[in-house]
Amino acid sequence: MLKELDPILHSQLRLALISILVGVKQAEFSYLKEKTNSTAGNLSVQLQKLKDANYIEMEKSFKNNYPQTMCKITKIGIKAFEDYVKDIQIYLKPKKK
Amino acid sequence: MLKELDPILHSQLRLALISILVGVKQAEFSYLKEKTNSTAGNLSVQLQKLKDANYIEMEKSFKNNYPQTMCKITKIGIKAFEDYVKDIQIYLKPKKK
DNA sequence: TAATATAGTTTATTTTATAAACTACTTTAT
DNA sequence: ATAAAGTAGTTTATAAAATAAACTATATTA
Numbered sequence: 001m002l003k004e005l006d007p008i009l010h011s012q013l014r015l016a017l018i019s020i021l022v023g024v025k026q027a028e029f030s031y032l033k034e035k036t037n038s039t040a041g042n043l044s045v046q047l048q049k050l051k052d053a054n055y056i057e058m059e060k061s062f063k064n065n066y067p068q069t070m071c072k073i074t075k076i077g078i079k080a081f082e083d084y085v086k087d088i089q090i091y092l093k094p095k096k097k
Numbered sequence: 098m099l100k101e102l103d104p105i106l107h108s109q110l111r112l113a114l115i116s117i118l119v120g121v122k123q124a125e126f127s128y129l130k131e132k133t134n135s136t137a138g139n140l141s142v143q144l145q146k147l148k149d150a151n152y153i154e155m156e157k158s159f160k161n162n163y164p165q166t167m168c169k170i171t172k173i174g175i176k177a178f179e180d181y182v183k184d185i186q187i188y189l190k191p192k193k194k
Numbered sequence: 195t196a197a198t199a200t201a202g203t204t205t206a207t208t209t210t211a212t213a214a215a216c217t218a219c220t221t222t223a224t
Numbered sequence: 225a226t227a228a229a230g231t232a233g234t235t236t237a238t239a240a241a242a243t244a245a246a247c248t249a250t251a252t253t254a
Contacts, residue, residue, distance in 0.1 A: 002133065005109050009244080012102050015188050021189035030202070036099065042243055044203055049241095065251060068200055085189045091112050091213095092182045094120035108211080124233070139212055141234055162220060163241095164232055 002090060008053045013038055013046045018081050021056060021073040029069040037056040047071060055080055099187060106181040110135055110143045115178050116154060118170040126166040145169060152177055159181045 009015050016036045021027060027035075033043050047069075048058045055077030059070045073081075106112050113133045118124060124132075130140050144166075147153045152174030156167045170178075 002113050007241095009108060010107075012107060013242080016099050019188045033201095039244070040202060041245075043206080044201095045242080048203095061113060065200095067250085068201075088185070088189070091116045092185070094116060104210095110211085128210080130232095136213070137233060138214075138235080142211080142233095145234095162231095166233075 003087045006056065006080055006084050008049065008059075009080060010088075011081070013042060014050055015084075016040075017038060017043075017046065017050060017071075018055060018073065019075060022078060022081050026070050026072040028063075050052070050077070053080075065072055076093065100184045102188075103177055103181050104183055105146065105152065106177060107185075108143070110139060111147055112181075114140075114143065114147060114168075115170065115174060118168060119175055123167050123169040126168070129132060129168065150174075150177075164182050177185070 009018060013036060015035075017032055020032065020035055029043065030049070030055050032047075033040060036043070037044075047056065047058065048057075052056050053076075054074055055070045057074055059072070061070070105166060110133060114129055117129065117132055124135075126140065126144070129135075129144075130137060131141070135143075144153065144155065147156055149175075151171055154169045154171055158165050158167070158168075
């Protein structure tokens with residue numbers, strides 16, 4: 001009845017990141033940092049986890065001489081997000097006895 | 098824009114517990130244990146946290162000679178749950194750029 | 195050229211979640 | 225009667241996750 005919630009997405013920051021990335025073609029590190037109010041260190045770690053799970057892709061390049069990390073959600077990531085949204089709904093509606 | 102998710106409720110087990118308790122007058126430890134597929138130890142800890150936050154009340158008594166722990170959601174708990182449901186919705190809908 | 199800023203990563207610390215071990219009985223079988 | 229197994233938990237120990245602090249590397253500005 002109560003499905004397991006994907007532990008990769010059941011984290012405030014990672015969920016926020018995926019939630020942003022699902023609505024946009026791609027986003028850079030700094031943008032995500034600002035939108036989520038996260039510290040760079042935490043963001044770096046959590047993006048890496050999303051990448052390890054193949055939920056996002058990261059491309060590193062340079063922009064105006066500065067390093068730039070571009071993030072993009074994958075199909076696997078989109079699917080995982082949709083599943084998570086579906087799964088958590090069960091938790092959000094009170095159970096009738 | 099992205100509201101903080103109540104850390105007390107943003108936990109799979111505690112969210113499941115509150116989700117069950119919000120739909121029922123009261124429930125006993127064993128019932129919650131079965132419904133959530135949790136271990137007794139974990140359940141004990143998480144119920145205590147919900148109690149410390151005043152989200153639930155616990156009453157210990159005896160039933161057929163065995164100890165019995167009855168759990169009941171409080172008004173504070175109901176409010177917290179409703180807020181959490183509202184807050185997480187923002188995360189669940191993709192953001193339009 | 196020294197100080198400050200950008201754009202991160204890595205390591206260390208704290209917090210959470212989970213599992214294992216333990217308490218305190220009760221019931222059932224021998 | 226007592227040993228074994230079961231009920232209903234709690235406490236302590238361990239593993240995993242989140243977060244913060246420190247660090248790397250280069251660029252810009254004073």
